[in-house]
Amino acid sequence: MARRFFRLSGVPDDEAQEVRALLEDAQIEYFETTAGFLHLSVPAIWLVQDEDLERAIHLLQAYQQQRQQQAQQDTSPRLSFWQRAAFEPLRTAGILLAVMAVALLGLLPMLLLFWR
Structure with a gap:
């Protein structure tokens, strides 16, 4: 019976590829499942043989x-906010404008009630 070995949800592509290569180098038989069209399934790497589980875990x-x-x-x-803003001023301005727009839309009903 197949055993789930490694969940792939939230795993970077390079790490998933390295785990696949690790299993292939050790000649451990495996298969993968995806999340599916509606993302209801579990994306994971499954081991075909139960006997391989302990070795694969090590x-x-x-x-x-x-x-x-x-x-x-x-x-x-690691760049601070101000360093990143200096490197990407247009992106930073766009993000700040988007945050202000969302805040304004959230506060708009209260402001309209207050001004009546």
Whole structure:
């Protein structure tokens, strides 16, 4: 009986591809399910043989530790809001205008009642 091994919802494409490659390198038979047309199903990687589950879990744990170490070593600078706004002024202005428009639409009924 097939066993769900790895849920794919919310997983970056590169990580999903690396998990597939991990299983293929270990010659573990698997198949995938998608969320389907109405997104009612579970996108996941399933193992065909129950006997492969324990070995696959150990491989996945080692992979995730390696991925975590790589993420911790990533020292790329994080931009603050003001730095990002300086790099993308039109995008920042558009976002601020959209936020103000939504706030105005939300407050409009109260403002109309207040001014009567």
